[in-house]
Amino acid sequence: MSPISPTQTGSILRERARPPTPQELAQIPWLQRLSESERQRAADALVVSEVQVGETICRIGRPVTYWFGLVDGLLKMSNDDSQGPVITFTGVAPGGWFGEGTVLKHEHYRYNIQALRKSHVAGLPVATFDWLIDHSLGFNRFVMHQLNERLGQFIAAREIDRLSNPDLRVARNLAALFHPLLSPNVGGILRITQQELAYLVGLSRQRVNEALSTLSAKGWIRVEYGGLRVLDLQALRSGEL
DSSP: OOOOOOBOOOOHHHHHOBOOOHHHHHTOGGGGGSOHHHHHHHHHHOEEEEEOTTBEEEOTTOBOOEEEEEEESOEEEEOOGGGSSOOEEEEEOTTOEEOHHHHHHTOBOSSEEEESSSEEEEEEEHHHHHHHHHHOHHHHHHHHHHHHHHHHHHHHHHHHHTOOOHHHHHHHHHHHHTOTTTSTTOTTEEOOOHHHHHHHHTSOHHHHHHHHHHHHHTTSEEEETTEEEESOHHHHHHOOO
16 A cells, blocks of 8 residues: 545535435434433534545634534544645544534644545534534533544653653554543554554554554554454553663
8 A cells, every 4th residue: 555645625514515314423422411402403514525535624724614523443643744844743533522622712733634544524603503502511622632632642642752762662652542432442452554553653664564563472462353352452552661
C-alpha cells in the first residue's frame, strides 16, 4: 500500500448523505444521554456517509459544518503536509466523535481528518449541535468530558513524540485507540492492520511488526486475525520495556 495523500472530495456528507440505520444510531454513545425529545431531534438531523480510503472528511482551512463521529472504519488526524512532513496527531477508532472544540467556536479546521480504510462517518449539523448545547444538560456533560479527555490525549501525544523506544511508541498509540470514552465501540479487539498502525505511529510496517511481537511477548496484547486484542491496557498506557 502506497503512502496516502489527501484527495479533493468536496463535502462528502452532502454528496453521499443518508439517514442512519437503527443499528448505527444505537452505536452513537451520546444519544443515550439525551431526553426522548432531544434524542429524536438529533436523530432526525444526523446523516451517515461512506468514505473511501484516502478521502478527507475535514480539511485545514474549511469552515466547520458538522460534528463528526466514526461509526466503523479507521481515521487519522494530521497536519497540513504543504508546510513539511505529515505529523499524525491521533487516530480515530469506532465510536469516536471529534472536532467538538472547532464546532463550539465555529472555527475553520486546523487539522485534516482522513480515512485509512473504507469507513462510515456520521455527522451532526452545527445548528443541531448548538441547539443541544443550549438545551441539553446530558449533551453538555458528554461534550465537557470529551474535551477533558481530549486534552489528556494530546498531552500524552506530546510525550509519545519524545519517546525514543519504538516499542513504547506503538504501545502508547494502541492505548489511545482503546480509550473507553474517546473510542467506546472498540471493545476488546481493534480491527487494524500493521500498515494502518504504521501510518498512525509514524514507523515502518516492519518496525511495527517487531514492536507488536515484543508487546505480545510481554503479555500486553494478542495479535489475532484481522486485529489486536488488548490484555493489559494499563501496561500499554504506562508500562516500561
